[in-house]
Amino acid sequence: MKHTHHLGRRFAGMAVSGTALALVFMAGAANAEETLRAVSAFPKPLAFSQSFQGFVDLVNEKGKGVIRIDYIGGPEIFPPNQQVDAVRRGVVDMQYGPASYYLGTMPEADAWVGSTVSAVDARANGGFEVMQTAFSEKLGVNLLAHLDTGIQFHIYTIDEPKRTADGGVDLDGLRIRSQPIYNSFFESLGAIPVSVPVPDVYTGLERHTFDGSGWPIVAIKDLSWDKFLRYRIDPGFFQTDLAVVINPAKWDALSDEAKTIINEASAEFEQTSYDNFQAVISETDKAVRDEGMTVISLEGDAAEKFLDGAFESAWKRMKDAGSPHYDALRKAYYNR
Numbered sequence: 001m002k003h004t005h006h007l008g009r010r011f012a013g014m015a016v017s018g019t020a021l022a023l024v025f026m027a028g029a030a031n032a033e034e035t036l037r038a039v040s041a042f043p044k045p046l047a048f049s050q051s052f053q054g055f056v057d058l059v060n061e062k063g064k065g066v067i068r069i070d071y072i073g074g075p076e077i078f079p080p081n082q083q084v085d086a087v088r089r090g091v092v093d094m095q096y097g098p099a100s101y102y103l104g105t106m107p108e109a110d111a112w113v114g115s116t117v118s119a120v121d122a123r124a125n126g127g128f129e130v131m132q133t134a135f136s137e138k139l140g141v142n143l144l145a146h147l148d149t150g151i152q153f154h155i156y157t158i159d160e161p162k163r164t165a166d167g168g169v170d171l172d173g174l175r176i177r178s179q180p181i182y183n184s185f186f187e188s189l190g191a192i193p194v195s196v197p198v199p200d201v202y203t204g205l206e207r208h209t210f211d212g213s214g215w216p217i218v219a220i221k222d223l224s225w226d227k228f229l230r231y232r233i234d235p236g237f238f239q240t241d242l243a244v245v246i247n248p249a250k251w252d253a254l255s256d257e258a259k260t261i262i263n264e265a266s267a268e269f270e271q272t273s274y275d276n277f278q279a280v281i282s283e284t285d286k287a288v289r290d291e292g293m294t295v296i297s298l299e300g301d302a303a304e305k306f307l308d309g310a311f312e313s314a315w316k317r318m319k320d321a322g323s324p325h326y327d328a329l330r331k332a333y334y335n336r
Contacts, residue, residue, distance in 0.1 A: 034258055036069045036250065041080035041097025047218055048242060049074060051148050051276065052096040055244065055269045062265055067258035069094065084245060088140040093250045096147070099135075099241045100181050107321035108134035111329035112146065112241035113181050114314030116336050119146040119270040127332025130325050141245040145266035148273045151281065152236025153182070155189075156220065156229035157212035158205065160294070167302035169233055177201055177213035181238065185313040186214070201225060216240065218280050226288055234297045237310035311336060 038056065042049045056069045078086050083095045084102060099109035108131060115122070122128045128146065135143040155169075155176065162170040171191040178186050178193030186193045194210050204210055205228035213229060217236055220226045244266065251259070289295065298306050315334065319326050 033063075033065055034067050034254060036067070036093040036246070038069050038071045038094035038096065039077050039083055039086070039092050040071070040074045040095070041083060041101070043074045043076075047222060047280065048148060049096075051273050052244070054273065054276075055096075055145070055147060055265065058269055058272075059262055059265045063258065063261040067254065067261055084139055084141055087245055087247050090247050090249060092247075094144075094244065094246045095141075096242065096244050099243045100179075102139055103180060103317075106134055106138035107318045107323045108138070108325050108329060109241055110181075110314040110318040111325075111333045112243075113238050114311050114318075115149075115239045115333040116311070117333055118274055119149040120267075120274065122146065122332055123267060123270070125332045127329060130328045130332065134323075134325055135243070135245060136248070139245070140248070142248050142251050143243055143245055144262060145244040145270055146242065147244060147270060148240050148242045148277055149270070150274045151216050151218055151240040151277050153214055153216050153238045154220075154236050155186075155212060155214055155233045156225070157231045157233075158208060158228055159211065160231055161212075161233065161296065164302075166305075167300065168298060168306060169296065171212075174212060175210040177204070177210050179214070181314065182214045184317065185237075185310050188309050188313065198223070205229065218277060218284055220288065221284060226291070226293060230293055232288070232293055232295050234295055235303055235307060237307055238314065307336065 038052075040049045040052050044050075044053075053071060056071045059067065059069050072092070074080075078092070080097055081101045083092070083097060086092050087095045099106065100113055103109050111127070111131065117125070117127070119128070122131075128143075131146070132143045135141055155171070157171075157174065157176075161174070162172070164170045169189065171186070171189040174191045175194045176186050176191040177196045178191075179195070183193045196204050196210065201213065202223060202225065205213075205225060212231075213225065215225065220229065246262075254262075297303075311334065315326075315330060318329070323329070
């Protein structure tokens with residue numbers, strides 16, 4: 001009787017040590033390669049999402065055996081304007097998308113919209129650090145990178161826009177597809193900003209229910225809008241505001257080695273993505289001109305007035321919102 005009792009205890013003891021061993025192995029595996037689940041504000045085929053894929057690939061290559069990003073998808077997983085909140089709550093670990101989606105909560109996003117310097121310069125001059133503070137304070141996430149800079153926005157129209165006496169453009173009464181970052185600037189040019197979701201723009205242009213659109217130079221062919229938008233107004237204005245953010249608790253739990261890999265990849269890919277998009281801009285510009293798009297180039301004072309109107313509209317919005325970071329950000333990001 002005693003004997004079997006003793007045997008039972010031995011088996012129980014073995015079961016416990018077996019579990020302990022299993023836990024040790026599992027912990028070892030977890031330490032071996034940590035995984036982050038990431039989402040993007042755009043569908044995967046879009047040029048911007050492809051750029052984020054390049055960042056993911058760089059981290060995974062540098063971080064083999066240490067850190068891995070699993071890029072699980074785009075707007076089909078969370079609506080774009082709820083993704084940063086999903087990161088803050090820890091539902092996903094990482095997100096890539098426009099900071100200006102959160103202008104209502106974080107007016108500092110306009111520092112990137114109204115920026116005239118690249119992300120690489122802003123890392124060097126302290127601007128990026130101020131933006132990290134803003135992301136943390138206002139959105140509750142850690143900012144890792146400002147990717148895909150150096151891409152400007154343009155106004156495109158279906159018909160040739162009228163000109164002003166001083167060489168500018170007269171958009172008086174034109175309905176131009178807009179988004180919050182452009183509204184006040186478009187209004188200053190006499191245009192009527194209209195809000196149209198991206199999937200509905202093609203049909204709207206086809207039916208001429210509006211007269212033009214603001215859009216980044218690189219993506220005008222992605223959605224075939226250039227079939228209808230036959231006039232582009234130069235110079236381009238504003239700059240892309242694409243952030244990579246991570247959940248703070250998830251970041252804190254990463255090994256120092258993993259953090260170093262991600263930080264190094266972030267700084268490196270800010271430069272790489274800038275260079276990549278400069279090439280895409282040149283190719284796109286040549287292609288649309290070859291296909292007969294007319295580029296209306298404002299010059300001299302007319303161009304300066306146009307650009308001042310654009311950039312100052314972004315900085316005024318931030319100032320009016322009462323951002324405590326206004327002066328520091330303007331000094332770092334704006335040198336017109």
